Amino acid sequence: MQDLFGGENVAVRAGATLLRGRALSLDTLLLAALERIAAEAPFRRMVTPGGFEMSVAMTNCGTVGWVTDRTGYRYDARDPARGLPWPAMPDIFATLAQDAAAEAGFPGFTPDACLINCYEPGARLSLHQDKDEADYGHPVVSVSLGLPATFQFGGLKRGDPTTRVPLSHGDVIVWGGPARLAYHGVLTLKDGEHPVVGRRRLNLTLRKAL
Ligand code: SIN
Ligand code: FE2
Numbered sequence: 001m002q003d004l005f006g007g008e009n010v011a012v013r014a015g016a017t018l019l020r021g022r023a024l025s026l027d028t029l030l031l032a033a034l035e036r037i038a039a040e041a042p043f044r045r046m047v048t049p050g051g052f053e054m055s056v057a058m059t060n061c062g063t064v065g066w067v068t069d070r071t072g073y074r075y076d077a078r079d080p081a082r083g084l085p086w087p088a089m090p091d092i093f094a095t096l097a098q099d100a101a102a103e104a105g106f107p108g109f110t111p112d113a114c115l116i117n118c119y120e121p122g123a124r125l126s127l128h129q130d131k132d133e134a135d136y137g138h139p140v141v142s143v144s145l146g147l148p149a150t151f152q153f154g155g156l157k158r159g160d161p162t163t164r165v166p167l168s169h170g171d172v173i174v175w176g177g178p179a180r181l182a183y184h185g186v187l188t189l190k191d192g193e194h195p196v197v198g199r200r201r202l203n204l205t206l207r208k209a210l
Pocket of ligand 2: 128129130184
């Protein structure tokens with residue numbers, strides 16, 4: 001199916017839609033906003049409850065941010081590394097997420113949390129569910145920038161078969177409804193150099209957490 005922006009919408013499975021190139025025309029604005037956020041709340045590699053340092057470096061913007069440490073996973077209104085609130089969510093992030101969600105069939109999405117992931121070559125994110133949010137009635141919107149990656153999208157059980165979705169600079173993927181609690185992850189990032197973003201992949205994951 002063809003959307004109003006000339007991009008291609010691909011159904012990954014019921015409730016999950018890839019909006020190919022949906023963020024492409026916004027990349028300069030998104031990256032400038034990202035740089036301001038990371039200057040205020042720097043990327044850091046957090047520790048899982050099991051004591052492992054994640055290979056993906058993270059920061060957040062919005063009313064609350066997703067964090068992990070030895071005590072567990074949670075949304076926190078403060079950045080534990082700085083003891084301060086997270087940077088505000090730029091309007092352009094919220095608008096992009098709201099528009100992308102609506103195009104994927106989830107009108108009225110108003111994110112209050114944006115997790116920002118930074119993958120360097122070799123980094124990966126193992127299969128997991130996003131389930132620290134209060135209400136699974138809201139979708140998740142994920143925006144990819146920089147080096148290409150392979151997204152794994154599975155079912156509601158960890159062992160369910162997964163679909164491999166190649167994600168490139170500017171791609172947006174939205175999942176909600178019957179796919180809201182689907183297992184997903186990112187395969188090990190291959191080395192490369194992106195002309196705009198450099199030797200890394202940046203990902204925005206926008207959610208309504210509260
Ligand atoms: C996530 O699952 O939180 C991030 C997915 C991605 O980096 O594409
Ligand atoms: Fe996730």
